[in-house]
Amino acid sequence: MSLEDDSNDKITFNKICPKCGVANPDYSDNCIICDKDLLETKLYIEDAFFDLEITETELVEYRKNFYRTRRTGKVKRFKLEKIEKISFGYPIKRICFIYEGKKEVYPLKDENYNLLKDFMNKTY
Numbered sequence: 001m002s003l004e005d006d007s008n009d010k011i012t013f014n015k016i017c018p019k020c021g022v023a024n025p026d027y028s029d030n031c032i033i034c035d036k037d038l039l040e041t042k043l044y045i046e047d048a049f050f051d052l053e054i055t056e057t058e059l060v061e062y063r064k065n066f067y068r069t070r071r072t073g074k075v076k077r078f079k080l081e082k083i084e085k086i087s088f089g090y091p092i093k094r095i096c097f098i099y100e101g102k103k104e105v106y107p108l109k110d111e112n113y114n115l116l117k118d119f120m121n122k123t124y
């Protein structure tokens, strides 16, 4: 008889809450701190000047402060159905789109640029 080794069953905290930034256990459906529905997040990336979340219906920008250390509390929401003319910049990595007649530009880190581009290509 052998005892099961369950040391691999440690809880990991890899699910970052887009709303408050807290790391949640992988199995969480709702944030342990702010109760945000974590299942509605389709993509979440952390960049230098902002974090971006994409849900079923919205693109949400959580602006960070100048020193990039924390968020300013400024949150911008874009309805996906109203986002027009998405383009990806090259050689400077960024995403551009038109929203309510205004051009929005988000410079991105390489890895986030690739993640977002892949996601947009698959989804839209």
Ligand SMILES: [Zn+2]
Pocket: 017, 018, 019, 020, 021, 022, 031, 032, 033, 034, 035, 036
């Ligand atoms: Zn939260």
